[in-house]
Amino acid sequence: MTEAATVWDGIRPRSGRDVVARHQARIGQLGVLAATENLDAPTDWAFEEDHHVIVVHLGGRLDRMECEFSVGPSGPVLPSRGDVWIVPAACRYAALAQGERAEFVEFAVPTALLADAPLAARVCHRDEFLFGAAARLFDLMPLVDDDLARMASHEVGDALERHLFHQYGRRDPRPMRRALSASDRNRLVDAIRGQLDAEHSLAALAALVGMDERGFTGAFRAAFGVSPWQYVMRARLDEAARLLWYGAEPVTEIALATGFASPSHFATAFARRFGVPPSRYRAAAR
Incomplete structure (x- = not known):
């Protein structure tokens, strides 16, 4: 690399x-x-x-x-x-x-x-x-x-x-659809990145900002450019990449700590995102 x-x-x-x-x-x-x-x-x-x-x-x-x-x-x-x-x-x-x-x-x-x-x-x-x-x-x-x-x-x-x-700072007095406010965005980012190994269901994330699931999905995509699940996956993989690059924990521990159910699932998702498996990514950082 x-x-x-x-x-x-x-x-x-x-x-x-x-x-x-x-x-x-x-x-x-x-x-x-x-x-x-x-x-x-x-x-x-x-x-x-x-x-x-x-x-x-x-x-x-x-x-x-x-x-x-x-x-x-x-x-x-x-x-x-x-x-x-x-x-x-x-x-x-x-x-x-x-x-x-x-x-x-x-x-x-x-x-x-x-x-x-x-x-x-x-x-x-x-x-x-x-x-x-x-x-x-x-x-x-x-x-x-x-x-x-x-x-x-x-x-x-x-x-x-x-x-x-x-x-x-002015809002439309009659918004057609609720958008995620700045504090909503911060709350979601803190919740997801603060507990990468949590489930982060759509219902739980929507409840965090007081929305129903259907309205929340569209508002989240408008605010972050990806679906809630894609954002969670990206946050998990970014943290895993950081740990591989700078840390010494075994790959299996990193996979579990960042919310992946198994090392094989982690390896597949990681290679899809970064183009190489976790072991080769770590070796390149050394």
């Missing part, structure tokens, strides 16, 4: 990040990170959080970038100044970037700030207010000892919170 320059799969070690400047603060309800990174070498960016992540590209030059969402737009894309990336809560996102450098502001947005409204994954999205606020914060945040700069940062943050709620 080679360390080819491909988008991070959640298993291989992530590449290092060459950070030139980094300023981080809590402004109101928002977590804000203003950063500049060198991208001479292929660089991994990845998120899967219980809050929304919004990234505003402010400058630099990228020669290539591949991105993948678990649900959302994926493929090659190059950001321009002012482009916005939106990574919804409980959505897996990974990107591999290379070029000269990147200047950006990253916002951690609590799901409650948007009244728990579902948020769609986006790339190259334009939001001029968000762009202007990010650019202003990029200039203000290095001035950590300047009282006026801190006051101005909080004024920008207050205005940005109101903008995010009105722009992205």
Whole structure:
């Protein structure tokens, strides 16, 4: 197994990040990170959080970038100044970037700030207010000892919170079909990944978010891009691959710990997902 320059799969070690400047603060309800990174070498960016992540590209030059969402737009894309990336809560996102450098502001947005409204994954999205606020914060945040700069940062943050709620937090007052909210998604992800060896029946998962099975199946597929059973299987196999790569437990123990009824069932499912049986996958990691 080679360390080819491909988008991070959640298993291989992530590449290092060459950070030139980094300023981080809590402004109101928002977590804000203003950063500049060198991208001479292929660089991994990845998120899967219980809050929304919004990234505003402010400058630099990228020669290539591949991105993948678990649900959302994926493929090659190059950001321009002012482009916005939106990574919804409980959505897996990974990107591999290379070029000269990147200047950006990253916002951690609590799901409650948007009244728990579902948020769609986006790339190259334009939001001029968000762009202007990010650019202003990029200039203000290095001035950590300047009282006026801190006051101005909080004024920008207050205005940005109101903008995010009105722009992205409103629900359709008469939804035709219930969608999984951001907190619903987090609850399901925590339940599945927290107990990979549990049965995770459709009825139990639906009850977790207060839905009937029929409505839940469609809502789950809309939120995660796969059926509930496919998601459970993917989560089990991803954890099994991680344990094979980094751990020393016997293959049989890993199979049982990740919810497979037998080593043979595990081996078949693993080979179908990763192209090699578990034993060869582990040998390649050594």
